[in-house]
Amino acid sequence: MASKKSKKKADFKVMDPAGEQKTTPRTAKIVLFLFGVGPLLLMCLFLFSNGFFNSPG
Known part of the structure; x- marks a missing residue:
């Protein structure tokens, strides 16, 4: 049988x-x-504040 390898949790503070x-x-x-x-x-x-997206008219 194949044995399972344990995985270490990654350390975020390198x-x-x-x-x-x-x-x-x-x-x-x-x-x-x-x-x-x-x-x-x-x-x-x-x-938006300068009215660029408002329709002309």
Whole structure:
């Protein structure tokens, strides 16, 4: 019979030998979301406030 290998749970706090925190996939996703979606939301709010999406007439 094949024995099952135990899987260790991934540690989210990755530390380098100097004691500084490295970038984890979770923080990278948060940063990309903020800098990717944030400016789009701000542009849409700006355009709505200036009446860009109102029909001419």
